[in-house]
Amino acid sequence: MAMLSEIVSQGKLVSDEIIIDLLSKRLEAGDAKGESGFILDGFPRTIRQAEILEGVTNIDLVINLKLREEALLAKCLGRRICSECRKNYNIACIDIKGENGNPGMYMAPLPPPPHCASKLITRSDDTEEVVKERLRIYNEMSRPVEDFYRSRGKLLEFNLPGGIPESWPKLLQALNLEDHEDKQTAAA
């Protein structure tokens, strides 16, 4: 999906028709190559896109990955870019203590190596005010899309318990999937 992600990452506005056209071509090509399935990341974002998508292909399951807003905010504010090599890092270390029956949460930072550490910059729009506004708009836009798939019995809500190491096994469990590597080890 190189072309789609290119367009999206450039922040350009692309019409739903163009997106769906590119998507169905890519799905057809995958079909022809014998691909047995696909994962769409961050699409559809609107009800209209979801409706058009329904006419193009059958979606089995929609996973709504949810992260507590305080963790989400801290992660967004912790983003740093190396001004020299342009690599992305995250200096936020999330360590929320569990209390009143709520579980704690730990998400490790992604610290820069020493040669990048002195060259870190923050994106000008990664401020608390802007991030909160982005979250508000996201919630407003995604709610109807969630309802769309919920009403079709296809929505799986998944509360992220932490970073990737904490979340991955639990996500596989929620999907009734086994870790492929574990399986190989067990067989060997």
Ligand SMILES: [Zn+2]
């Ligand atoms: Zn660097």
